Amino acid sequence: xxxxxxxxxxxxxxxxxxxxxxxxxxxxxxxxxxxxxxxxxxxxxxxxxxxxxxxxxxxxxxxxxxxxxxxxxxxxxxxxxxxxxxxxxxxxxxxxxxxxxxxxxxxxxxxxxxxxxxxxxxxxxxxxxxxxxxxxxxxxxxxxxxxxxxxxxxxxxxxxxxxxxxxxxxxxxxxxxxxxxxxxxxxxxxxxxxxxxxxxxxxxxxxxxxxxxxxxxxxxxxxxxxxxxxxxxxxxxxxxxxxxxxxxxxxxxxxxxxxxxxxxxxxxx
Amino acid sequence: xxxxxxxxxxxxxxxxxxxxxxxxxxxxxxxxxxxxxxxxxxxxxxxxxxxxxxxxxxxxxxxxxxxxxxxxxxxxxxxxxxxxxxxxxxxxxxxxxxxxxxxxxxxxxxxxxxxxxxxxxxxxxxxxxxxxxxxxxxxxxxxxxxxxxxxxxxxxxxxxxxxxxxxxxxxxxxxxxxxxxxxxxxxxxxxxxxxxxxxxxxxxxxxxxxxxxxxxxxxxxxxxxxxxxxxxxxxxxxxxxxxxxxxxxxxxxxxxxxxxxx
Numbered sequence: 001x002x003x004x005x006x007x008x009x010x011x012x013x014x015x016x017x018x019x020x021x022x023x024x025x026x027x028x029x030x031x032x033x034x035x036x037x038x039x040x041x042x043x044x045x046x047x048x049x050x051x052x053x054x055x056x057x058x059x060x061x062x063x064x065x066x067x068x069x070x071x072x073x074x075x076x077x078x079x080x081x082x083x084x085x086x087x088x089x090x091x092x093x094x095x096x097x098x099x100x101x102x103x104x105x106x107x108x109x110x111x112x113x114x115x116x117x118x119x120x121x122x123x124x125x126x127x128x129x130x131x132x133x134x135x136x137x138x139x140x141x142x143x144x145x146x147x148x149x150x151x152x153x154x155x156x157x158x159x160x161x162x163x164x165x166x167x168x169x170x171x172x173x174x175x176x177x178x179x180x181x182x183x184x185x186x187x188x189x190x191x192x193x194x195x196x197x198x199x200x201x202x203x204x205x206x207x208x209x210x211x212x213x214x215x216x217x218x219x220x221x222x223x224x225x226x227x228x229x230x231x232x233x234x235x236x237x238x239x240x241x242x243x244x245x246x247x248x249x250x251x252x253x254x255x256x257x258x259x260x261x262x263x264x265x266x267x268x269x
Numbered sequence: 270x271x272x273x274x275x276x277x278x279x280x281x282x283x284x285x286x287x288x289x290x291x292x293x294x295x296x297x298x299x300x301x302x303x304x305x306x307x308x309x310x311x312x313x314x315x316x317x318x319x320x321x322x323x324x325x326x327x328x329x330x331x332x333x334x335x336x337x338x339x340x341x342x343x344x345x346x347x348x349x350x351x352x353x354x355x356x357x358x359x360x361x362x363x364x365x366x367x368x369x370x371x372x373x374x375x376x377x378x379x380x381x382x383x384x385x386x387x388x389x390x391x392x393x394x395x396x397x398x399x400x401x402x403x404x405x406x407x408x409x410x411x412x413x414x415x416x417x418x419x420x421x422x423x424x425x426x427x428x429x430x431x432x433x434x435x436x437x438x439x440x441x442x443x444x445x446x447x448x449x450x451x452x453x454x455x456x457x458x459x460x461x462x463x464x465x466x467x468x469x470x471x472x473x474x475x476x477x478x479x480x481x482x483x484x485x486x487x488x489x490x491x492x493x494x495x496x497x498x499x500x501x502x503x504x505x506x507x508x509x510x511x512x513x514x515x516x517x518x519x520x521x522x523x524x525x526x527x528x529x530x531x
Contacts, residue, residue: 025438026439033441033449036445040449052463055312184293188296188432200307
């Protein structure tokens with residue numbers, strides 16, 4: 001069963017990548033553009049810190065480490081969950097109706113048909129580069145514990161974002177159009193997430209911890225490695241439970257999805 | 270001329286229909302502004318000024334350039350869409366200048382942006398933090414002139430990118446790369462006062478600082494009348510350069526168009 005699932009995922013990925021590579025120049029350009037588009041924020045931080053040295057005690061390497069988690073998790077996210085990102089179009093073009101009558105899980109099909117490997121390369125490669133550079137410069141000590149924590153934190157970070165997307169997709173069964181809501185919650189809050197949340201006011205911190213929990217994608221995992229002073233403002237336990245938050249949230253969203261899908265009405269013939 | 274004015278009006282009214290979009294636009298600008306304010310509060314750490322630049326000057330820079338950049342909206346993929354679905358044939362047959370019509374529509378859209386995005390955002394931002402007043406009534410007027418010139422620089426760049434779709438399959442990548450470069454070097458994301466000198470030496474030879482930073486400096490009254498003249502002529506020279514490049518590209522592209530049936 002698992003072997004079957006994996007081979008199907010592989011097959012779907014290959015075809016979707018193939019279709020993008022039909023226009024090779026465009027594929028390369030798109031990847032570069034995605035890479036640069038994401039790199040903008042880190043370039044800005046670099047120039048700013050040339051002048052100011054640190055943001056609330058975080059120097060450039062620590063900032064890069066913080067950012068790298070954001071890019072890396074999003075890079076992996078679009079491999080598995082781009083279908084949730086483009087969910088609207090799957091409903092409009094009727095592909096979703098087809099998925100429902102196929103003998104496989106709807107969510108699995110959504111996930112595998114749409115993997116966006118170009119975005120994964122663009123975001124992911126930036127994340128990997130920044131991670132290697134910053135982890136090296138910071139001299140992070142790698143042993144079984146830290147490696148395991150890092151892997152789990154990345155998976156957790158992917159799942160936090162997947163949970164947000166899945167939750168908003170589920171709302172679509174009730175409200176129709178939810179793209180604006182997603183943009184409001186995800187797109188806007190992500191802008192905050194690159195920075196240590198301690199620089200923001202209490203209200204924004206609360207949102208980033210409890211409403212759109214981006215802080216568990218990068219801030220708390222980064223604190224596990226860096227132990228900066230500003231962690232004192234938050235319960236220390238958040239650092240340790242960060243990898244679990246994603247799994248927990250994803251399960252909640254998953255059950256909500258299972259519940260809401262019953263209310264699906266097709267858009268037409 | 271009246272025809273073009275109609276286009277301006279149509280686009281303006283058209284935008285009124287998408288109320289949700291402009292509320293989102295305001296929220297997005299305010300949040301970006303808030304982030305920069307928080308970052309620079311942390312960076313300043315209570316210092317009154319750094320290199321002669323006070324915190325409220327930084328706030329003013331971010332507010333004005335973010336608001337302007339949210340008003341200046343360009344659809345870089347417009348010509349591409351027209352080419353893809355063959356509509357370009359109809360467009361070329363119309364007895365009006367294609368570029369003039371694009372400009373008119375864009376003006377309508379941006380006029381809308383000024384009324385329903387720029388002004389409300391400015392108003393809300395006043396409650397967030399202290400914003401510098403314009404240095405004088407004259408510098409405010411000069412700021413407006415400079416901001417409009419900045420708009421035309423961006424518009425001509427956008428037109429050049431658009432015409433490239435005669436040769437490139439998908440313009441999205443090029444358009445994004447262009448936006449990245451403008452974001453970094455124009456002062457919307459880092460005030461150019463704080464850029465390292467070697468970057469400033471490079472920017473001097475580019476149009477990027479003429480887009481947002483020149484208007485902001487004019488607003489703050491940071492320029493002498495001599496520099497003012499240089500700044501304005503730099504803006505105009507860039508508009509002329511980009512206009513010529515865009516014109517040549519458009520003429521070449523127009524010749525290349527082959528429409529299949531219809």
